[in-house]
Amino acid sequence: MSNANLIILLSTISTGLILGAIFSLVAVGVTIVYGSIWMPNAANGQFFLLAALFGWTMTVSWGLHPAIAAVLVIGLSVPLSYALEFVLIRRFYDVPNRNISYFVLSLGITQILAGIFAFTYGQWSDQFQLPPLIGGITFIGPLPVANNRLLVLVLALAILAALFALLRYHRYGRAIRAVFQNRDAAALRGVNVKASYSLSFALGNAVIFAGGILFALAYSFDLTIAWTMSITAFAIMIIGGPGSVLGAFIVGMVFGFTQAAVSTVASPTIAAFSYLGAMLLILLFKPSGLFAR
Amino acid sequence: MTEVLLEAKAVSKRFGGVVALKNIDLVQHRGETLGMIGPNGSGKTTFVNLISGHTRLSSGSIAFDHVSLAGKNPSQVAKAGLTRTYQAVRVFGELTVRENVATALVDARVRLGAEAVDELADWLRISHRYEARAGGLTLMEQRQLELLMRLVQQPKLMMLDEPVGGLSSSEVRTMIGLLSELKSRCTVFVIEHTMKVIRELADKVVVLMAGEKLAEGSPTDILADQRVIDRYLGTADA
Amino acid sequence: MTQSFKTGGRIQGHSANLLLLAGFAIVAFVLPIALSGNRYLAFVAGVTMIHILWACGMNLLYGYTGLMPLMFAGIAGISAYTVVDLTANGWSFWLALPVGALAASITGTVLGLPSLRLKGFYFTLCSLVIQTVMTLGFIYFSGLTNGDTGFSQIPLPSLRGEPLSSLSYDLVLAAAAVLGVMVLIAIMRSTLGRRLIAIREDDELAAMLGINVTGYKMIAFFVGSLFAGVGGALYAPYIGFISPRSFDVLISMNIWLMVAFGGRGTIWGPVLGAALLAPLSFFLQEYYTIKDVLYGALIIAVIVLMPAGLLGSLGRTPRLPAAEIDAPVPRRSPK
Numbered sequence A: 001m002s003n004a005n006l007i008i009l010l011s012t013i014s015t016g017l018i019l020g021a022i023f024s025l026v027a028v029g030v031t032i033v034y035g036s037i038w039m040p041n042a043a044n045g046q047f048f049l050l051a052a053l054f055g056w057t058m059t060v061s062w063g064l065h066p067a068i069a070a071v072l073v074i075g076l077s078v079p080l081s082y083a084l085e086f087v088l089i090r091r092f093y094d095v096p097n098r099n100i101s102y103f104v105l106s107l108g109i110t111q112i113l114a115g116i117f118a119f120t121y122g123q124w125s126d127q128f129q130l131p132p133l134i135g136g137i138t139f140i141g142p143l144p145v146a147n148n149r150l151l152v153l154v155l156a157l158a159i160l161a162a163l164f165a166l167l168r169y170h171r172y173g174r175a176i177r178a179v180f181q182n183r184d185a186a187a188l189r190g191v192n193v194k195a196s197y198s199l200s201f202a203l204g205n206a207v208i209f210a211g212g213i214l215f216a217l218a219y220s221f222d223l224t225i226a227w228t229m230s231i232t233a234f235a236i237m238i239i240g241g242p243g244s245v246l247g248a249f250i251v252g253m254v255f256g257f258t259q260a261a262v263s264t265v266a267s268p269t270i271a272a273f274s275y276l277g278a279m280l281l282i283l284l285f286k287p288s289g290l291f292a293r
Numbered sequence B: 001m002t003e004v005l006l007e008a009k010a011v012s013k014r015f016g017g018v019v020a021l022k023n024i025d026l027v028q029h030r031g032e033t034l035g036m037i038g039p040n041g042s043g044k045t046t047f048v049n050l051i052s053g054h055t056r057l058s059s060g061s062i063a064f065d066h067v068s069l070a071g072k073n074p075s076q077v078a079k080a081g082l083t084r085t086y087q088a089v090r091v092f093g094e095l096t097v098r099e100n101v102a103t104a105l106v107d108a109r110v111r112l113g114a115e116a117v118d119e120l121a122d123w124l125r126i127s128h129r130y131e132a133r134a135g136g137l138t139l140m141e142q143r144q145l146e147l148l149m150r151l152v153q154q155p156k157l158m159m160l161d162e163p164v165g166g167l168s169s170s171e172v173r174t175m176i177g178l179l180s181e182l183k184s185r186c187t188v189f190v191i192e193h194t195m196k197v198i199r200e201l202a203d204k205v206v207v208l209m210a211g212e213k214l215a216e217g218s219p220t221d222i223l224a225d226q227r228v229i230d231r232y233l234g235t236a237d238a
Numbered sequence C: 001m002t003q004s005f006k007t008g009g010r011i012q013g014h015s016a017n018l019l020l021l022a023g024f025a026i027v028a029f030v031l032p033i034a035l036s037g038n039r040y041l042a043f044v045a046g047v048t049m050i051h052i053l054w055a056c057g058m059n060l061l062y063g064y065t066g067l068m069p070l071m072f073a074g075i076a077g078i079s080a081y082t083v084v085d086l087t088a089n090g091w092s093f094w095l096a097l098p099v100g101a102l103a104a105s106i107t108g109t110v111l112g113l114p115s116l117r118l119k120g121f122y123f124t125l126c127s128l129v130i131q132t133v134m135t136l137g138f139i140y141f142s143g144l145t146n147g148d149t150g151f152s153q154i155p156l157p158s159l160r161g162e163p164l165s166s167l168s169y170d171l172v173l174a175a176a177a178v179l180g181v182m183v184l185i186a187i188m189r190s191t192l193g194r195r196l197i198a199i200r201e202d203d204e205l206a207a208m209l210g211i212n213v214t215g216y217k218m219i220a221f222f223v224g225s226l227f228a229g230v231g232g233a234l235y236a237p238y239i240g241f242i243s244p245r246s247f248d249v250l251i252s253m254n255i256w257l258m259v260a261f262g263g264r265g266t267i268w269g270p271v272l273g274a275a276l277l278a279p280l281s282f283f284l285q286e287y288y289t290i291k292d293v294l295y296g297a298l299i300i301a302v303i304v305l306m307p308a309g310l311l312g313s314l315g316r317t318p319r320l321p322a323a324e325i326d327a328p329v330p331r332r333s334p335k
Helices: A003-037 A044-061 A066-087 A098-119 A147-169 A171-181 A183-188 A193-218 A225-240 A245-265 A268-285 B044-052 B074-079 B097-106 B114-123 B139-151 B169-182 B195-201 B219-224 B226-233 C014-034 C039-064 C072-088 C093-111 C120-140 C166-189 C191-201 C203-208 C213-239 C249-262 C268-283 C285-305 C309-315
Strands: A137-140 A143-146 B004-015 B018-029 B034-037 B059-064 B082-084 B157-161 B187-192 B204-209 B212-217
Touching (some): A003 A147, A003 A171, A003 A193, A003 A225, A044 A066, A044 A098, A044 A193, A066 A193, A098 A225, A098 C120, A098 C249, A143 A147, A147 A193, A147 A245, A171 A183, A171 A193, A183 A193, A225 A245, A245 A268, B004 B044, B018 B044, B018 B204, B018 B212, B034 B195, B044 B059, B044 B074, B044 B082, B044 B157, B044 B187, B074 B082, B097 B114, B139 B169, B169 B195, B187 B195, B195 B219, B204 B219, B204 B226, B212 B226, C039 C166, C039 C191, C039 C249, C072 C213, C093 C213, C166 C191, C166 C213, C268 C285, C268 C309
Parallel strands (some): B082 B157
């Protein structure tokens, strides 16, 4: 293999890993919320963008260190989630077929946030870039990779690992998973179902915010990323199986690599077509997804 | 007895690896009331679902009025003159009783005139509720409406899935009275999980147990059948 | 007290509907003439007529058949692009219009097929994906669509060699809207309407009553898409400009909102919704960010505060939310 080809291969792998980890984060966040409160959050891309834009304001406008900004942004998601849950989300907890109401509701939220972003950030800049967490470059074979992106990758994977551990071993996580599986049985076993709902909503959104800020730290972005991310996260969730955290992780990584590979050999439109096509096929022929719980 | 109306041969149904029904043979003649009993999960509703076209057979064959039902969907089965009710009562809750009945008439096999509809509604004691929203009726009234919607279609065979489920004991008595009169209007196939209703209505009883046919015979024979007593009637389930 | 099945009001309020229809027709035809002095307002009225037609089609699908297709605008786009391409190749507009509308109908029927397997949220999500693919398609197949740029300066159609005046085309649009409402009223008075409502309320029960659910869902898609297609064909030369953005998911949502806000499953609710919201979005065109926020807020308000819509809330006794209990919901089922 020639050096140039090796570089292309390695760069595809590294981009695939970073994108895959971030896709996984967002899709895991979306699937946690769907699995627990049955809300297919089409506004996930806007939440993702909101985190990225907050990060931009804190670092570029206020001059905060990116690490501090990242922590603040993720922390900020908690009160925002609880407020949204209190005002809108909890009204539907007992409504049958609430997933369609939630879906339309989240499309409304999408439109509001898109309007606000276009009115504010859209007038300030076309392209947004955050300062890196750390400087320097590491050579992986012949390929130079920015230490900053490697750190983003490590952080994303660490958050995913922590999330798996939380859902598997911690009592909060076990409560959330119990509600995932059977709301009534969980209630009978003494799980406070409503509290676990707000908790999973906040947790899911915090993970989406983490994805947003990490993406912003690794790549520059514009406002159109929100809708792309929404569709991608939905495709991952549907293919992986709605409510399946493992499915979201695996399919998210696959999508990351697909995106990286297809972008090197073909156009991003082709990548989008292939996601949407895969999602349609799964919807039609195996709506419970590949990794149904 | 007269001619055969419904004939199931070696009917089996598997869901994934689970066998829900295994080699069921069954014959019902025109005018004969057939009762099917068995504990919850014995496959009674699955059997009705197979006949009404809601579920596909894994193997075996079903013929209704000398025509195979293979591959027919529920609307085609209904058009052939076979109708059913559901364990949990099902009416168009947002529509009025009148609209419910009108909907049942739209694709009926035989179009019934308004007077004949009124006659049926009077007999079912529901004609005073024409303007009421079906969702606001009592359970008993909804069951009466359900029967009316089936009867205006002039079915040859009506399959009733637990027709007295959820009714009070006085309503159960009324319903049993209606159902024994129903027998003169069309052939009836009734599923119950206890002998109580079956004993009063059925000419012939089939006992299902874990997806297999355990016994078949007249209600008196079944009540005396030692295997049925041991495995089902003797248990708390019946 | 015993009542008769026959004597009770057949379909209630039909004479009221005809009266309203007459009133609507008068308004629709007088408006362009009254506003002929003010081209801008006449134009807003014309655009509103197209949206009324669209809202009627969406109402047939969403309000009466219980399907929520978020690809409605994309289907209208198929017709609009077909008509523009055909007229650019020398076809008469009046020949291209039925061809475009038919193309939209067939597309809509095919793209509606997933509704046979998927229900509720899953079908809506599927239709959203289809809409996104269609928008990408409008951009990607630039040979037919001129890509992101779209087509501009689409001329108004001509009749017997003479280009139509703005006023005459306004009257064509009014006629289309009135005809759309008439067709919808006729459908809902026919047995087709009964069948569609039965499918909306409980399609399994409908099938058990002998209704061919598959066939009638397809018919609903065919007719609903025909409304979309006729609207799309009339839209292109009226606005004079189409691009993928003219028929994207936001437009689909807007049309859905007109139906839901006005009152789905009523004849006049969606007409009112379109009459209120279409001019609003037009007046706010310069401030599209405010429009987005307002529409988003309206979507949330409809979902949270008035699920039956304006006329739905007035016309019927409020529906109690079904079963306020912790009913276990079959979460994994696609239904």
